[in-house]
Each structure stands twice: as C-alpha cells, then as structure tokens.
C-alpha cells in the first residue's frame with residue numbers, strides 16, 4: 001500500500017475532476033493529477049510525463065530514468081505485478 | 091527539474107562498485123566512531139519500505155561493522171491497534187454498509203478476528219486500490235452506505251482528502267471515511283523521550299517526506315541532537331544515507347539532510363499539504379499498537395465535513411463511546427518490536443504460531459511489517475537454525 005509505482009500520463013480525460021489516463025507496462029487506469037498540477041500550467045503539459053502513482057493519485061513528477069530504476073526495483077521484489085493487479089478496478 | 095541526467099544514472103544506484111565504495115566509507119566512519127558488534131551505532135529506519143530493502147540486500151550484515159538497524163514504526167497497517175479493527179468491523183456489520191478497504195488491512199487481527207473473518211460472516215467488505223474506487227462504489231450504489239477504511243501516513247492523506255472534497259462537490263451523501271490516518275513525527279518524539287531508547291540517528295522515509303518536506307523533522311536535530319537523513323529506496327540510496335548519518339556523528343553535527351533530493355523537496359508538496367489541511371486536523375490523541383495513545387499523532391476529519399466522518403455518522407470510536415484499549419495477546423511482543431526494544435526473532439511467537447500465513451500480531455500481516463520482512467529474508471534462517479538445535 002505504501003509503495004508507489006511510476007506511470008506515464010497518456011491523456012487528460014476529465015479536467016474538472018483532474019483525471020488523466022495513465023499507463024505502465026500495458027496497464028491503463030484513470031488517475032487523479034491534482035497533486036502534480038501547476039496552477040500556471042495547462043493540464044495538457046502533463047501528457048507524456050512520468051509520475052509516481054500512489055493509491056490512484058499522482059504524488060510526484062519524476063524523470064524517465066527515475067521511473068525506470070523504480071520499476072526495476074519493484075520488478076525485482078515482485079511488487080510490480082501486485083500493484084498492477086490492484087490498479088485495475090474490479 | 092531540467093538538470094541534465096547523466097547516461098549512467100540508473101547504474102549509479104545499482105552499480106556494485108558504487109555500493110562497495112559506500113560500504114568501505116561506512117566501515118571507515120564506523121571505525122572512527124569506535125563502533126563494534128557489541129557496542130554498535132544504532133540507526134533506526136523509520137519506513138517499512140526501507141526495512142525491506144535492508145533485508146533483501148543483506149544490509150543487516152552491516153552489524154559486522156558495528157552498524158545496527160532498528161526497525162521503526164513505519165508501517166501504517168502494522169501499528170493499527172486491535173480496538174480500531176474492532177470498530178471497523180462494527181461499522182462493516184451495520185445493515186446497508188459496504189466497507190471498502192486496501193487489501194493490506196484485510197488480515198490485521200482485532201480482538202474478534204479480522205475484516206476477512208467479518209466478510210466470511212456476511213459483512214460486505216470490498217478491496218479497493220484507491221479511495222476513488224470507493225467513491226465510485228458510492229456513486230454506483232446510492233441505496234447503500236459506502237465507508238472507506240482510510241489509513242496511512244502523510245503519503246496517503248492527500249488522496250483521502252481529495253476524494254472527500256470530490257464527494258462533497260458531487261453532493262454524494264452515502265459516502266464516509268473511517269479515518270485512521272497517522273503522522274510520522276509524533277511517535278518519533280515519543281520514542282526519543284523513552285529512556286530505553288538508544289538510537290544514534292535516523293534514516294527518514296522517502297515518500298512521506300515527499301509530502302511533508304524536511305521541516306517537520308527539525309525537532310529531532312534541535313531538541314534531541316540526532317541526525318536524520320531522508321533516503322531513497324535503492325540499496326545504494328540506503329548505504330549513502332547511512333554514511334551521511336555516520337558523517338554527521340563523526341563531525342558532531344545533528345542535522346536533517348536529504349539524500350533523496352531527486353524526488354523530495356525541502357518544502358514538500360504544497361498542493362498535498364493544502365489538501366490535508368483543508369480536510370483534516372490533528373486529534374488530541376490516537377492509539378498505536380504497541381505504543382499506546384500518542385498525543386497529536388492521528389488526524390481526524392474537520393467539523394465542517396462531519397457528514398463524511400464515519401465515526402460521527404455511526405457513533406463509534408473516538409466519535410462515540412470508545413471502549414478502553416483492548417488488551418493485546420499475552421505473548422505478543424509487537425509493542426517491543428515497534429519500539430525497537432526487541433528484534434522479531436526474540437518474540438516467543440515468531441515463526442512458531444505467528445507466521446505470514448497465520449499472523450498473530452500485526453507486524454506479521456503486511457509485507458512491510460518488520461516481523462514479516464524478518465521472516466521472509468533473515469529470520470527464517472534464525473528460526474530454522476533454532477528449531478534444529
């Protein structure tokens with residue numbers, strides 16, 4: 001639960017609710033991007049960026065290399081599969 | 091951040107040569123401090139994620155250099171007291187209630203079993219990944235009362251807060267939170283005040299600090315004169331952080347430093363802090379497993395959002411007539427382990443009746459709990475060695 005997983009933002013789906021579609025390793029889900037948005041910047045600026053996802057909310061922008069090493073670390077412990085399976089709403 | 095990243099960035103944090111260099115540095119610093127196996131320098135890693143990295147990569151063997159890790163209270167599921175689980179089950183058992191929870195909380199034992207047991211007995215308990223999924227359940231089932239079992243440290247609080255605000259904007263009336271959010275700094279203060287406490291320095295949590303920044307730890311340096319270094323999750327991150335703590339000790343400094351600057355900002359995440367502040371306020375007191383009631387260590391929902399507070403809505407817990415602290419099991423040593431006063435294998439239940447498949451104490455439930463981490467990596471060695479004597 002405390003783990004975050006890096007995901008890449010693909011599109012903005014509902015700007016009023018601050019929702020975006022994110023993807024990692026072929027798994028997609030809608031996430032909330034309030035915490036990584038900047039007041040002076042359009043939400044579209046987030047498209048293509050990597051963020052750390054925690055319980056459905058992007059909590060930090062990270063660069064692509066940080067995303068890659070974090071994914072490797074999670075993969076080693078088997079935590080990637082766990083997170084991905086949990087991410088898809090039942 | 092627009093700073094150019096070197097090509098070998100990933101390798102920098104994996105590279106065995108880099109790890110070896112850090113290990114050599116640690117050995118030198120430990121020798122300067124006169125640390126030995128019998129008189130070690132004790133460093134508490136606060137976060138359960140770090141506990142895992144330590145065992146997974148065998149960093150607990152640093153004890154040979156005189157560096158001992160003490161595993162802190164950094165797993166929010168593990169420190170939930172039995173009484174809170176009982177209260178959660180009480181809410182889940184009310185007619186019409188759907189209780190939504192993170193999977194980790196399902197097996198935490200209360201006095202009358204876990205949420206898993208409650209579900210088997212007919213309560214409508216559902217596992218969700220996000221509080222947003224709980225809110226979606228409320229939208230989908232307007233005739234039911236959806237309660238989200240909100241728990242976690244500062245990392246998770248903004249998610250819960252933003253979900254509540256979203257529910258309010260949509261005018262959703264059948265959604266509430268059973269709030270068990272807790273803060274990292276307060277229990278550290280209690281541990282530091284304990285005369286039994288022998289911690290020389292701290293490795294601080296990466297993700298919590300990403301939200302709260304560095305300022306909330308200042309009292310550790312100023313008042314208690316202990317160094318704290320916020321660390322990332324790679325093994326080299328941890329080694330580097332340990333070396334930074336030791337360097338401070340050698341130089342006689344006590345400061346709050348940030349090894350994980352590629353993710354953690356000094357001021358934290360302002361949007362996240364604003365969301366927390368809008369929805370939550372500190373409770374005068376909150377109970378922790380093994381540590382008891384700790385002043386100002388938990389968060390509750392502000393009065394203006396009382397309609398979304400399950401404790402108010404259902405009159406349980408701190409919002410109702412709260413039962414006295416439930417007694418913990420006689421042989422369970424979770425309290426001592428959480429305090430860092432005892433190692434998991436020294437608990438009489440460790441590996442015998444208390445195992446990940448059949449957890450007795452909460453530290454065995456979540457994979458981030460120190461007993462579970464110990465069992466998975468190091469402790470099994472100990473347990474089997476002892477069993478064969």
Ligand code: SF4
Nearest residue numbers: 423424437444451461
């Ligand atoms: S072994 Fe079980 S009962 Fe003993 S301290 Fe660990 S979790 Fe608690």
